[in-house]
Amino acid sequence: MTIDLHPSATALLPGIPVAGLAAAPPPHRLLAAGTLLLAHCVPGRTVRLSEHQHMWGVLGRPTATDLITAAERMRLLGAGGAGFPTATKLRAMSGTKQGPVVVNGSEGESASGKDTVLLTHVPHLVLDGAVATARALGSRAIIVRIPAARRHVLSIVQAAIAERDEPGLKITVSPGADTFIAGEASAVVSSLQGGPALPIPAGKPPTLRKAAVMLSNVETFARLALAARGLTAGSSLLTVSGAVANPGVLEVPPSTTIGAVLRSAGADERLGALITGGWHGSWLPATDDILSLSANRDSLRAVGAHFGAGALIALPTDPCPVDVLLAVTDYLLAEGAGQCGPCVLGMAAARRDLLHSEPVRDRVARRGLCAHPTATIAALQSGQRLLAAELAVHAEGRFEVTR
Amino acid sequence: MSTVNIDWRRCRGHGVCSAALRELITLDEWGYPVVADPEVPEALHNAARMASATCPAAALRLR
Numbered sequence: 001m002t003i004d005l006h007p008s009a010t011a012l013l014p015g016i017p018v019a020g021l022a023a024a025p026p027p028h029r030l031l032a033a034g035t036l037l038l039a040h041c042v043p044g045r046t047v048r049l050s051e052h053q054h055m056w057g058v059l060g061r062p063t064a065t066d067l068i069t070a071a072e073r074m075r076l077l078g079a080g081g082a083g084f085p086t087a088t089k090l091r092a093m094s095g096t097k098q099g100p101v102v103v104n105g106s107e108g109e110s111a112s113g114k115d116t117v118l119l120t121h122v123p124h125l126v127l128d129g130a131v132a133t134a135r136a137l138g139s140r141a142i143i144v145r146i147p148a149a150r151r152h153v154l155s156i157v158q159a160a161i162a163e164r165d166e167p168g169l170k171i172t173v174s175p176g177a178d179t180f181i182a183g184e185a186s187a188v189v190s191s192l193q194g195g196p197a198l199p200i201p202a203g204k205p206p207t208l209r210k211a212a213v214m215l216s217n218v219e220t221f222a223r224l225a226l227a228a229r230g231l232t233a234g235s236s237l238l239t240v241s242g243a244v245a246n247p248g249v250l251e252v253p254p255s256t257t258i259g260a261v262l263r264s265a266g267a268d269e270r271l272g273a274l275i276t277g278g279w280h281g282s283w284l285p286a287t288d289d290i291l292s293l294s295a296n297r298d299s300l301r302a303v304g305a306h307f308g309a310g311a312l313i314a315l316p317t318d319p320c321p322v323d324v325l326l327a328v329t330d331y332l333l334a335e336g337a338g339q340c341g342p343c344v345l346g347m348a349a350a351r352r353d354l355l356h357s358e359p360v361r362d363r364v365a366r367r368g369l370c371a372h373p374t375a376t377i378a379a380l381q382s383g384q385r386l387l388a389a390e391l392a393v394h395a396e397g398r399f400e401v402t403r
Numbered sequence: 404m405s406t407v408n409i410d411w412r413r414c415r416g417h418g419v420c421s422a423a424l425r426e427l428i429t430l431d432e433w434g435y436p437v438v439a440d441p442e443v444p445e446a447l448h449n450a451a452r453m454a455s456a457t458c459p460a461a462a463l464r465l466r
Contacts, residue, residue, distance in 0.1 A: 201410065340411035341435045363431060368411050 015110025018327035019319035027247035028113040034251025036235040049163040052124035064094040070227035080217030099211030100141035106183030111311040115218035123160035129221030132228035148175035180335035199370035240265035243316035259291030272317040277308025280375035283386040325383040340368035357395035413462035423454035
């Protein structure tokens with residue numbers, strides 16, 4: 001894999017073109033060794049099984065109760081964006097007919113790179129978490145879902161699987177689609193059933209051939225590998241992109257400030273705004289108050305902001321953040337599955353509100369098959385709150401409102 | 404106790420369900436159903452069955 005250490009100055013946002021600037025590639029690279037999951041890692045190098053076992057010790061055989069207790073003690077939340085408590089998910093799974101454990105490495109969020117970085121640097125930590133979960137729940141198969149287009153990730157994970165000997169457990173890699181919505185849990189289940197990579201009514205917990213599927217995000221499984229060893233330490237795993245010299249992934253102690261994280265990635269001195277969580281996330285001013293917040297879920301929640309999948313997107317002062325908001329809006333609308341009436345119509349109406357500088361209304365109200373429209377409208381509302389004054393100028397002046 | 408479930412992939416906003424089950428289902432500005440509370444009380448079971456049976460898109464199910 002070749003790594004471009006000097007991303008093009010003509011690209012700004014990963015996956016989204018804006019104001020004449022091309023879409024930047026997804027920030028799928030590690031910037032520096034981390035503090036826990038990615039401790040001692042060398043950017044661009046995969047930790048082999050022997051090194052992994054030397055560092056973490058051989059994986060034991062925790063029971064479902066052990067794993068649930070450890071996840072609870074860790075306060076482990078799903079790291080794909082929704083933040084659902086992992087212990088609750090495990091508890092719902094145990095005692096039901098078990099299908100495969102699915103490691104969701106879709107990472108459809110173009111501003112996130114942490115799952116890809118975990119898979120390419122510490123695949124055995126991720127696999128440990130999946131193996132411990134499968135054995136605890138009595139599942140006999142593990143499926144690692146990775147977009148087909150990310151060939152180097154697929155081959156690294158395949159090589160890691162080949163290094164392991166897991167009797168009674170079939171571990172496979174399943175290449176998937178590379179769209180925003182393809183990573184949504186029920187969309188993964190749909191494609192594993194041979195259907196399209198679009199959300200379906202999959203049930204809770206989701207089922208595959210009438211057996212319950214324990215599906216979680218890559219990072220969640222890496223943290224379960226620690227839980228399986230009785231460790232409760234935490235870290236913040238973040239992906240920084242946008243107006244930064246070195247977009248990529250950083251793992252830091254949870255007390256590290258957002259400002260320090262942005263500086264580590266070489267953020268511009270003056271920023272126009274900040275998005276936390278990802279494209280479904282929160283729009284915040286790049287003020288000292290915000291930059292001095294710790295980059296973790298709790299401190300962001302305390303100011304009403306999303307941590308999501310840990311994406312931090314720094315926005316420059318030029319192009320204007322309003323142009324970015326409109327580009328992000330168009331991206332999120334286009335990435336919808338287009339299956340549900342209230343989603344298609346409700347998101348389009350929210351976009352019109354934004355363009356006309358009217359309060360963005362949520363006409364979807366949690367209807368539809370997935371959280372995409374509701375989360376999109378919440379993001380638009382957040383952007384509108386931050387940029388209300390600028391949006392009004394755009395609506396009146398140079399911005400032609402025709403739709 | 405049964406609940407009203409809408410398959411959003413099928414629903415085309417005909418609005419027939421709301422006519423049959425006004426107490427539980429209202430329509431949004433485009434004619435798509437808004438279900439305030441999916442639980443169907445005993446007294447509305449027949450109306451709910453009617454709503455389900457007459458949906459032109461077969462999108463409303465009782466579970």
